[in-house]
Amino acid sequence: xxALRGGRCLRAAWSWGGSRLARGATGGRQIDQNPEWQLEExxxxxxxxxxMELLDHLERLxxxxxxxxxxxxxxxxxxxxxxQLHEVNTEGIExxxxxxxxxxxxxxxxxxxxGNCTKELLQNASxxxxxYFEAPPGNIPLPxxxxxxxxxxxSN
Amino acid sequence: MLRAALREVSTxxxxxxxxxTELCQRCLSLxxxxxxxxxxxxxxxDTALRQAEESEKRYRRGQSLGDLDGIPVAVKDNFSTTGIExxxxxxxxxxxxxxxxxxxxxxxxxxxxxxxxxxxxDEFAMGSGSTDGIFGPVRNPWSxxxxxxxxxxxxxxxxxxxxxxxxxxxxxxxxxAAVSSFTCFAALGSDTGGSTRNPxxxxxxxxxxxxxxxxxxxxxxxxxxxxxxxxxxxxxVDDAATVLGVLAGHDPKDSTTVQDPFNPFKLPSVIDxxxxxxxxxxxxxxxxxSSETLKVWSKAADLFENAGARVIEVSxxxxxxxxxxxxxxxxxEVASNMARFDGLEYGHRSNMxxxxxxxxxATRREGFNDVVRGRILSGNYFLLKQNYxxxxxxxxxxxxxxANDFVNVFSSGVDVLLTxxxxxxxxxYVEFIKEDNRTxxxxxDIFTQAANMSGLPAASIPTALSEKGLPIGLQFVGxxxxxxxxxxxxxxxxxxxxFPILQLQEMLDHADALSHQKISLSS
Numbered sequence: 001x002x003a004l005r006g007g008r009c010l011r012a013a014w015s016w017g018g019s020r021l022a023r024g025a026t027g028g029r030q031i032d033q034n035p036e037w038q039l040e041e042x043x044x045x046x047x048x049x050x051x052m053e054l055l056d057h058l059e060r061l062x063x064x065x066x067x068x069x070x071x072x073x074x075x076x077x078x079x080x081x082x083x084q085l086h087e088v089n090t091e092g093i094e095x096x097x098x099x100x101x102x103x104x105x106x107x108x109x110x111x112x113x114x115g116n117c118t119k120e121l122l123q124n125a126s127x128x129x130x131x132y133f134e135a136p137p138g139n140i141p142l143p144x145x146x147x148x149x150x151x152x153x154x155s156n
Numbered sequence: 157m158l159r160a161a162l163r164e165v166s167t168x169x170x171x172x173x174x175x176x177t178e179l180c181q182r183c184l185s186l187x188x189x190x191x192x193x194x195x196x197x198x199x200x201x202d203t204a205l206r207q208a209e210e211s212e213k214r215y216r217r218g219q220s221l222g223d224l225d226g227i228p229v230a231v232k233d234n235f236s237t238t239g240i241e242x243x244x245x246x247x248x249x250x251x252x253x254x255x256x257x258x259x260x261x262x263x264x265x266x267x268x269x270x271x272x273x274x275x276x277x278d279e280f281a282m283g284s285g286s287t288d289g290i291f292g293p294v295r296n297p298w299s300x301x302x303x304x305x306x307x308x309x310x311x312x313x314x315x316x317x318x319x320x321x322x323x324x325x326x327x328x329x330x331x332x333a334a335v336s337s338f339t340c341f342a343a344l345g346s347d348t349g350g351s352t353r354n355p356x357x358x359x360x361x362x363x364x365x366x367x368x369x370x371x372x373x374x375x376x377x378x379x380x381x382x383x384x385x386x387x388x389x390x391x392x393v394d395d396a397a398t399v400l401g402v403l404a405g406h407d408p409k410d411s412t413t414v415q416d417p418f419n420p421f422k423l424p425s426v427i428d429x430x431x432x433x434x435x436x437x438x439x440x441x442x443x444x445x446s447s448e449t450l451k452v453w454s455k456a457a458d459l460f461e462n463a464g465a466r467v468i469e470v471s472x473x474x475x476x477x478x479x480x481x482x483x484x485x486x487x488x489e490v491a492s493n494m495a496r497f498d499g500l501e502y503g504h505r506s507n508m509x510x511x512x513x514x515x516x517x518a519t520r521r522e523g524f525n526d527v528v529r530g531r532i533l534s535g536n537y538f539l540l541k542q543n544y545x546x547x548x549x550x551x552x553x554x555x556x557x558x559a560n561d562f563v564n565v566f567s568s569g570v571d572v573l574l575t576x577x578x579x580x581x582x583x584x585y586v587e588f589i590k591e592d593n594r595t596x597x598x599x600x601d602i603f604t605q606a607a608n609m610s611g612l613p614a615a616s617i618p619t620a621l622s623e624k625g626l627p628i629g630l631q632f633v634g635x636x637x638x639x640x641x642x643x644x645x646x647x648x649x650x651x652x653x654x655f656p657i658l659q660l661q662e663m664l665d666h667a668d669a670l671s672h673q674k675i676s677l678s679s
Contacts, residue, residue, distance in 0.1 A: 031457055035443045035445070074594065096559060099610060124252060124501065125500065140514075
């Protein structure tokens with residue numbers, strides 16, 4: 001299996017075995033019994049160290065927490081896995097946003113077709129006041145790492 | 157009757173051989189009997205019976221709405237359903253009751269289908285095992301099948317098997333298990349990286365992922381906007397075509413649905429594959445593929461060739477990068493889509509009230525599980541200013557390369573591609589959880605997610621039983637919007653493969669003994 005094992009990233013290099021199509025006993029075309037890819041284990045990449053600063057930054061942006069070292073490891077593994085993309089030569093290739101890029105998006109006429117569903121929409125909110133969603137005071141930034149409860153703080 | 161195909165049941169309903177309420181009752185009893193599978197999160201007993209009664213009235217008046225009138229169907233719990241809790245198997249949406257129906261759900265209901273329940277999944281459809289939701293994992297009905305137990309020499313006490321039951325695959329595992337165990341005739345799943353086809357292969361049912369843009373995503377709680385598609389799970393290809401006929405078509409509420417007119421089709425009964433060209437992508441033969449699956453795949457290729465089709469090896473050179481590309485794009489879009497869950501308008505809300513920021517943070521901390529949080533954080537990493545070009549844009553460029561691979565292959569004369577759906581048959585749960593969710597997804601989605609990247613239609617067809625007596629499925633990938641051709645080929649193959657019916661009677665007898673109610677599949 002060429003997925004990540006343990007904490008190390010196995011960079012899988014695939015060398016093409018060349019096209020071999022074996023003829024089966026019935027004379028039918030068979031799928032080549034040998035895998036096309038040969039797994040070559042290379043030395044593990046130096047582990048990219050994610051800084052505490054970066055982790056704090058991500059927690060603020062995402063507004064979710066890492067919770068424990070496993071969470072941080074998960075991120076590190078994800079980054080190492082994604083680094084394989086850099087092997088691909090994408091010179092002169094345009095990024096693809098959508099598979100339907102050659103079509104026009106549907107735009108409907110600017111007519112009001114539905115609405116007046118305030119009651120239904122407010123029903124699902126846990127705190128409302130009259131016709132408003134109630135929120136705690138805004139414009140207060142998330143406390144700094146030292147001041148908030150985060151596993152990152154304990155590991156500082 | 158419960159094992160019959162949609163058309164047969166529909167005819168039986170029209171002729172009065174069985175009534176919609178009877179059918180509904182039987183499915184509901186079967187759901188109770190197969191409760192240990194944990195396929196359903198919500199069983200909508202009252203609503204279903206009411207819908208069945210209305211269907212019955214229509215049949216009596218001779219005014220049935222179509223092939224789906226009175227047919228029990230299940231819907232994955234990430235589709236919004238009016239008045240019925242929609243949780244996505246997450247604490248974030250526990251208790252959330254949508255005020256509207258997803259378009260695909262509405263279309264089913266408009267045709268008179270009876271919504272029997274919402275099925276279990278991985279939390280927010282992130283996963284390939286249906287093991288990571290808050291309602292617990294889904295068990296593969298084949299764990300209790302005569303076929304599996306005979307091969308594995310198990311004795312008939314269900315309690316002994318409590319540790320060796322198999323996963324369904326994911327993330328639409330509940331839907332696949334529901335269809336596989338005969339508790340409904342069709343189920344909706346969602347497919348972002350293979351989430352419909354993977355459990356279809358493991359549970360021995362047909363899993364169809366339509367072309368991106370053919371079926372509306374309105375009401376499907378989004379994971380990856382550029383790849384999500386509602387998926388269809390049924391027990392045979394004809395049924396999948398019937399359901400697709402109801403669901404496909406432009407939806408003004410989803411601007412990513414194409415405006416081309418869609419004509420529902422009926423698959424021909426006599427099919428000649430002689431003029432077809434079947435492509436076998438050589439890069440799909442990877443080291444991790446089980447020898448059994450390889451054998452099944454080879455036999456299938458031979459089958460087509462012996463029938464006169466041209467079977468050629470083709471190349472999709474960027475296949476090995478597609479899983480990495482998917483990983484980056486998925487995380488990035490997830491990070492964006494999950495931002496809507498802040499506790500203000502719906503869903504879970506934390507008691508923290510010092511500030512909106514801290515309330516959002518606490519809500520999301522409490523509402524999401526490790527997998528979801530992990531993907532959000534990775535996604536945010538890939539979207540950081542310093543990483544945007546390196547990861548996100550790079551992945552989008554690689555996506556184009558992958559999509560172009562398919563375009564090149566299909567423009568060279570290939571009609572349909574034939575590949576395995578999964579690396580091997582279903583594994584026991586205890587083995588599956590040894591690796592973490594991301595590793596598993598990277599392994600299990602390998603054959604399926606390229607179709608999502610390129611937006612092409614794909615279907616997993618149950619092909620044969622493994623040595624352990626478990627289903628192995630093969631995947632057909634077709635040209636964009638050519639579902640008719642794809643399903644025609646699939647139907648021909650299904651007829652040749654003659655995949656055996658799941659034999660669950662022993663499990664039901666055991667359940668009988670517990671509940672003193674006789675439930676038989678043969679009536």
